[in-house]
Amino acid sequence: MGFYNSPNLRKLTMDLLDFARGPALQVAALIFVAGLIWRLLHLFLTQKKTDISEARQSGSVGGGLRAIFSRFRHHEPFRKRTRNGTILAYTIHIGLAIVVLGSAPHILFIESFSGLGWSPMPNVVIHFAAALTLAALLTSLGRRMSHPVLKMLSNFDDYFTWLVTTLPVATGLMAVAHVGARYELLLAIHILSFNVFLIWFPFGKLMHSFIAIGSRYTTGVTFTRRGAKV
Amino acid sequence: MSKVTEKYPLDTSEQRLTVKDPHPRHDTQGDMDEHERLRRAMANFAKNMNRTTATYMEACVHCGQCAEACHYYVATEDPKYTPIWKLEIFKQAYKRETSPFGFFYRLFGLKRDLSIEQLGEWQELIYDSCTMCGRCSLICPMGIDIATLVGQARHGMFKAGLIPDELHEVAQRAKEEGSPLGATASVFEDRAEWMADEHDTEVYVDEDEADILVAMSSIEIMKYPNAIGATAKVLNALGEKWTFRTEGYEATNFGMMAGNTEWQKAATMKLINAAINCGAKLVVLPECGHAYGALRWQGAAMYGKPLPFKVQHISEFLADVISSGRLKVKKVDQTVTFHDPCQVARRGxxxxxxxVVMDALGVNLKEMAPTGDFNWCCGGGGGVVTIHRADKLRYKVFELKMEQVEASGADTVLSTCSNCRQSYNDAKEHFQWDKDMESLLELVADNLVE
Structure with a gap:
């Protein structure tokens, strides 16, 4: 009987898996939602300063909404100098979106609590996207540790956020490839790593997923009022 | 045998042989202990925190792309000039004191308290190496308006008595004498009279009633007084009922640049009261970048309600009267390029x-690359040009401007900001360069169709 087939270990593994997708996930989701609400509420409760200068032009709300989308791409004069960072960022974000929203098990998971389901993407696409995302994440870490500007700016949040983002991708790939341990154990670790991701989300820079919308909108409104470039 | 410290290694690459620049030494004002300085810096930084600035503080992902838009970083490749890094200690203070999880940060000591040494070190980053030109605000993928945050950080630094002495001095002069450069009301009246003779035109001062109130920058009054005559010639050609007012003739706002909101408000209120006193429907601001931002976009906030008159930069005014056909200009056979003042163009x-004005003049305009909203700053805005210890860095970043101008192939640079013009001419002299910067207003005034 091999090590991985020991009945005790199998039971332990199943217990861990049940824990990961049961109470651990519930607690993580609770912290995620509560933290998210508190962080956003804190911003909304902060005093709003109203701009009472005479606007050069109307349509500032439209300008704010446009800014949410236009800042997905740099203005032309900046593109050359920001190319590497932009390519890495897009690879990571698009790769994660494909893996999270395109893979069958993830869709089943989303369907289990939201009731929303859709057709999965082919496995080959998911696996390729996950591998590319992992490569981009590793490259981004190397870049963060070596680029003078990024190295100087980086703090615990940057590295820990990188870790909690990379672990689910790496463990997911390992589980699919059955590399390193039993599938159930790898799956349990994958789900646990996702739980850590959820718990960290409201505390660190992963919140940019929400706050960037407000930040872009605000700047869009301000500079549209002035008739300036957004 | 003597021991030589390696702290400041020799620098034999410059004309003047010395040691490499020592750590930037910072200036202090007022008599208060370190704790009080720290307390004031952070309290006044946090005091003006509102939803917008709090959102900005929370949105940064440390992508570092703002560095690629900053003339200080691009010219030196020194990472400390990364725009968002200039706010690092203020971000830490925000997270520790005001952020949603500030309690945890304090409880577990996750964000260290600031030290007076850090604030001193940051004086160079907040004042000497940021013109608040806002180029970084345009590149930020999160949409953070970094220039606004630097302005807010300056509020904290001012209250802590931690700003460069030169900037403090000129801001204080502006508050007490009405001008940062000694252009007091009586000096202004003398200059106005002189320019009326020089340009053979009427210069109206202290008219009881007028439709248009005009203001000048101290740099123009003292260094480029032809701006007074040029403005008068244009307004007289239009037949406008206009005036300068000695209770509000100076449009610069060094209180704003230094970080003193009370002084900023005092300067702004002089202009507002002058306009109200003469019943002006329009205030035309001079060729000055920050003066435009101070009244056009921040004036109402200082007044506490919407301004009872319109505000235009002189370039907007000229464009309007030329477009409507009210002002006719002669064609000018000149090849020029245009330097966009940051606060009028990108931020304004x-x-x-x-x-529009240059098109009417028929000049052969060779645009710089990049131009318009993306043009490089002259390096002298935000009060930087007043700070002597920042000269070397300012000249370094000006090399970007020189490259732009040379590449454009133009003979002359036009602009609509006297502060840019002053910075430009200072750097021109430093580099023994042959390209002139001229005023667009003066070019128009010299080419009016009678």
Whole structure:
């Protein structure tokens, strides 16, 4: 009987898996939602300063909404100098979106609590996207540790956020490839790593997923009022 | 045998042989202990925190792309000039004191308290190496308006008595004498009289009633007084009922640049009261970048309600009267390029106005690359030009401007900001360069169709 087939270990593994997708996930989701609400509420409760200068032009709300989308791409004069960072960022974000929203098990998971389901993407696409995302994440870490500007700016949040983002991708790939341990154990670790991701989300820079919308909108409104470039 | 410290290694690469620049030494004002300085810096930084600035503080992902838009970083490749890094200690203070999880940060000591040494070190980053030109605000993928945050950080630094002495001095002069450069009301009246003779035109001062109130920058009054005559010639050609007012003739706002909101308000209120006193429907601001931002976009906030008159930069005014056919100008056979003042164009939205004027003048405009909203700053805005210890860095970043101008192939640079013009001419002298910067207003005034 091999090590991985020991009945005790199998039971332990199943217990861990049940824990990961049961109470651990519930607690993580609770912290995620509560933290998210508190962080956003804190911003909304902060005093709003109203701009009472005479606007050069109307349509500032439209300008704010446009800014949410236009800042997905740099203005032309900046593109050359920001190319590497932009390519890495897009690879990571698009790769994660494909893996999270395109893979069958993830869709089943989303369907289990939201009731929303859709057709999965082919496995080959998911696996390729996950591998590319992992490569981009590793490259981004190397870049963060070596680029003078990024190295100087980086703090615990940057590295820990990188870790909690990379672990689910790496463990997911390992589980699919059955590399390193039993599938159930790898799956349990994958789900646990996702739980850590959820718990960290409201505390660190992963919140940019929400706050960037407000930040872009605000700047869009301000500079549209002035008739300036957004 | 003597021991030589390696702290400041020799620098034999410059004309003047010395040691490499020592750590930037910072200036202090007022008599208060370190704790009080720290307390004031952070309290006044946090005091003006509102939803917008709090959102900005929370949104940064440390992508570092703002560095690629900053002339200080691009010219030196020194990472400390990364725009968002200039706010690092203020971000830490925000997270520790005001952020949603500040309690945890304090409880577990996750964000260290600031030290007076850090604040001193940051003086160079907040004042000497940021013109608040806002180029970084345009590149930020999160949409953070970094220039606004630097302005807010300056509020904290001022209250802590931690700003460069030169900037403090000129801001204080502006508050007490009405001008940062000694252009007091009586000096202004003398200059106005002189320019009336020089340009053979009427210069109206202290008229009881007028439709248009005009203001000048101290740099123009003291260094480029032809701006007074040029403005008068244009307004007289239009037949406008206009005036300068000695209770509010100076449009610069060094209180704003230094970080003192009370002084900023005092300067702004002089202009507002002058306009109200003469019943002006329009205030035309001079060729000055920050003066435009101070009244056009921040004036109402200082007044506490919407301004009872319109505000235009002189380039907008010229574009309007030329477009409507009220002002006719002669064609000018000149090859020029245009330097966009950051606070009028990128931060102010009046990017097209000078181009309308230049089109009417028929000049051969060779645009710089990049131009318009993306043009490089002259390096002298935000009060930087007043700070002597920042000269070397300012000249270094000016090399970007020189490259732009040379590449354009133009003989002359036009602009609509006297502060840019002053910075430009200072750097021109430093580099023994042959390209002149001229005023667009003066070019118009010299080429009016009678």
């Amino acid at each position: 939205g009046a990017t097209e106005a000078p181009r």
